């Protein structure tokens with residue numbers, strides 16, 4: 001049994017964009033599982049935008065953590081010791097045991113993962129929380145119909161890149177925005193969406209949107225918020241749906257920003273804007289995962305991962321989400 005368990009803990013609550021000083025690498029003893037418990041070794045850790053709210057103490061729905069606490073991110077790994085009847089060494093499970101190399105669990109809130117279906121890392125990406133967010137958010141809230149125009153912001157990220165592909169499966173015309181030339185090439189050449197623009201390369205989002213969606217927008221899958229979303233509203237078609245998935249443009253705001261008041265466009269176009277949390281679909285996760293596995297195995301969807309190596313690089317990988325360092329799902333690999 002290994003001696004030490006390296007963990008990434010909160011050193012201080014960030015104000016504005018998080019920095020590496022907000023995190024601390026701590027070494028503790030690897031705990032022994034007691035009766036009913038199991039010990040898990042992490043293979044991959046997940047860094048996700050929602051953690052910004054958790055570490056900032058501002059997340060009303062996800063809870064917040066205190067200085068010294070382990071960052072409670074998603075992870076996937078193998079059971080290395082078990083005194084729990086439902087688990088045996090070698091089982092692969094995912095859960096939210098946080099950014100640490102080893103974790104004790106009582107077996108609750110773990111999801112078994114079948115590595116004959118796909119590599120273990122996908123439990124945190126296309127077959128995990130981001131995949132289910134794309135699947136249920138787009139299909140259930142967005143209600144896309146064949147031939148409709150879909151626009152996706154942060155289109156080259158974990159959630160966005162899957163929404164784009166499901167949009168194509170549904171027979172929609174799909175356009176997106178992302179923050180670099182490499183991401184635009186990934187979207188148009190690799191994922192085969194119809195059009196995309198680099199929002200960092202224009203000072204007129206309205207014109208850029210019109211050029212990629214000349215017929216207006218029927219479904220807007222919003223990962224970003226802020227000025228980009230302000231520019232989408234005037235381009236909504238009648239009966240459009242705005243799927244409010246994320247507002248990453250505002251996660252590091254120190255003061256609440258006030259944007260243009262655009263709800264008028266919802267009235268004029270009899271459009272609907274609806275926020276959602278992936279967790280609201282928890283009782284249908286198995287159905288969503290099954291469909292995603294089928295599409296993956298049939299080659300109808302694909303995924304990309306950006307992988308950092310070493311638990312000590314987890315804060316850097318997390319911070320990189322806010323400057324768009326990742327294409328697809330950002331992960332940290334913690335075992336060789």
Ligand SMILES: NC(=O)c1ccc[n+]([C@@H]2O[C@H](COP(=O)([O-])OP(=O)(O)OC[C@H]3O[C@@H](n4cnc5c(N)ncnc54)[C@H](OP(=O)(O)O)[C@@H]3O)[C@@H](O)[C@H]2O)c1
Nearest residue numbers: 049133157158159178179223245246247248249277278324
């Ligand atoms: N509602 C839910 O239940 C739920 C669940 C999961 C995720 N989400 C939300 O969905 C969104 C995507 O999550 P994800 O895990 O797939 O992350 P991701 O898209 O893989 O990574 C975040 C991306 O956001 C973009 N970004 C960062 N700051 C930005 C800004 N100021 N303006 C525009 N783009 C910015 C960056 O790409 P660029 O290079 O393109 O800027 C970055 O790669 C997030 O807003 C997240 O909070 C919601």
